[in-house]
Amino acid sequence: MLKLLAESVFSFDVEWIPDPKSAEILHQIDPIHEPGPDAQESFEALWASARKESDPEDFQPYLKTILCRIVSLAGILREKSPGGGAELKLVSLPVDPTDPTKCDEKALLVTFLKSVGRKKPQLVGYNSAQADVPIIVQRAIVNGLPGFGFSDRPDKPWLGVDYFDARNSEYNVDLADALGQYRDRPSLHQAATLSGIPGKIDVSGDSVAQMWAEGKLNEIVAYNEFDAFTTHLLWARVAHFSGLLSTEQYTTEQDLVRNLLNDEIEAGRGHLEKFIAEWDRLLEITGQTKSS
Numbered sequence: 001m002l003k004l005l006a007e008s009v010f011s012f013d014v015e016w017i018p019d020p021k022s023a024e025i026l027h028q029i030d031p032i033h034e035p036g037p038d039a040q041e042s043f044e045a046l047w048a049s050a051r052k053e054s055d056p057e058d059f060q061p062y063l064k065t066i067l068c069r070i071v072s073l074a075g076i077l078r079e080k081s082p083g084g085g086a087e088l089k090l091v092s093l094p095v096d097p098t099d100p101t102k103c104d105e106k107a108l109l110v111t112f113l114k115s116v117g118r119k120k121p122q123l124v125g126y127n128s129a130q131a132d133v134p135i136i137v138q139r140a141i142v143n144g145l146p147g148f149g150f151s152d153r154p155d156k157p158w159l160g161v162d163y164f165d166a167r168n169s170e171y172n173v174d175l176a177d178a179l180g181q182y183r184d185r186p187s188l189h190q191a192a193t194l195s196g197i198p199g200k201i202d203v204s205g206d207s208v209a210q211m212w213a214e215g216k217l218n219e220i221v222a223y224n225e226f227d228a229f230t231t232h233l234l235w236a237r238v239a240h241f242s243g244l245l246s247t248e249q250y251t252t253e254q255d256l257v258r259n260l261l262n263d264e265i266e267a268g269r270g271h272l273e274k275f276i277a278e279w280d281r282l283l284e285i286t287g288q289t290k291s292s
Contacts, residue, residue: 012075117149
């Protein structure tokens, strides 16, 4: 289980699509510069190259993350407050899904790497050691970016912040690894909903490519924000089990999440009302007490 509760924790999630530029370079597909129906040809070229002959009906086979393009990053930043408690903040990229200059993958990565490289938070994700962290590193290299401090490594992973050794570093926390291995590993949706935490709502990861092709980046960002809140609530539950949060502190953490959700709804993120409604429904089903 978890061993460290850092002063700064970032529970995050990344969304990506098959990269049209990779299809152009590797499969000579016509260039795609913006979302639209033509993007499907690029997607299919990459999926076809990954599809196994033994499973011809696997329409969206696994793609190596280097062949994918990051379109959204979201997370809950938890930092210790001067009074000894904690403060939560929603971080969501792109900041404006309607502004193409803010949606460029390179711009997203620069913002993420600079922020994480400066603050050095404990990164928390779900299957993040196998997917989210590798795609950030790979796509940063593809885009020719420096690490901006994200790539700094101590001499030994237990001597400081190391995002490249999830096995030995406490700063790259993969909740999927904490909850099980191989066949016993639950999905994020399973682990969350059975714990009274909202899992997937309306959208799944398989829908993201189609949504991007249809120009629905705002819906992808909303879905990504749902997953970020889910990941943070699951982290708090695992931290409670691990003895890093007392029962009182765990209850307070849930209150902080609910307050953040309400603040973001008042600020214009109305889609988060679905998250609260689903949370309340699951708490009732699982017989848990609703946070204030």
